Amino acid sequence: MKYSNATNYALHTMVHIMRLPEGNTIGVQELAEKQKLSPTYLSKILTKLTKAGLIESTPGVKGGYTLSRFQKDVSFLDVINAIEGDTNLFNCSLHHEGCQIEKVMRDAEENMKEELANQLLSGLVERIEEQHSKPISKEAD
């Protein structure tokens, strides 16, 4: 029971794209290098993010990826759902209605998701840039 690597990469990639100068696009090649992934693999992740409307893609010579002009406030949950899909962590094995166990599990899960929905990538980026502007610090996002 772990979040997939893809979700991990997706979050880092989103941060990377958000830190680009306004309006800039970036290709999968360059993004892949930073995380030491094969471009084709990262490409699939980027396609998912695109389909979820978190970023926009344009093929062709001056193409690449950029932030979506529409969805401004992207949350952690948005990214997670884009990659993993919107699913429940727990489903009662007995498939009956009104399972009290399932209810408790779902409530707890909701606590986590609520927090993940409240946490915006914009806030994260702010903290990262702040961190980088401090005296001694390594590249870490």
Place this chain on the structure above:
Amino acid sequence: MKYSNATNYALHTMVHIMRLPEGNTIGVQELAEKQKLSPTYLSKILTKLTKAGLIESTPGVKGGYTLSRFQKDVSFLDVINAIEGDTNLFNCSLHHEGCQIEKVMRDAEENMKEELANQLLSGLVERIEEQHSKPISKEAD
């Protein structure tokens, strides 16, 4: 990304054991029947619960499983940790220190685990028995 079936079975099994008359033991055969599992498979789950100290086991003729005399207040998280192990849902793929993404993910996860730690099986059992004492209700725990 889902809780394992084993966790599911473990929770249902714990409820079953807790609902036994005080001091009673129950064998893996009978427990397995209720959930339509093979005894050997459920046995592994029960062994994990035993090693975690949530239940006690005695082999031999009048043996079986019973609640632990020591750990009285078993939480959902206790059961989950017994089966899945105490691990994190998210580990930064870049393996660097102070990853802000990891921090957010861990905080959110903590929200869920806190709730799971607060939710005791005893409370759950109470609600189930209450549910069963009402006019129209199906067997559902």
Place this chain on the structure above:
DNA sequence: ACATAAAAGACTCTAGTTATCTTTAATTGA
């Protein structure tokens, strides 16, 4: 010692994740 029941070990099967490689489709610029 014998019957019973849990524990441990070896093993299979399956599904999902993690990739890679190749082909196709869309866009730009000459």
Place this chain on the structure above:
DNA sequence: TCAATTAAAGATAACTAGAGTCTTTTATGT
């Protein structure tokens, strides 16, 4: 219009974790 570029899609392979079975061993009570 044609060539270069870049994303998207498809097929496939390798790996891993989870799910489950079967067999053997260990512990307990009569």
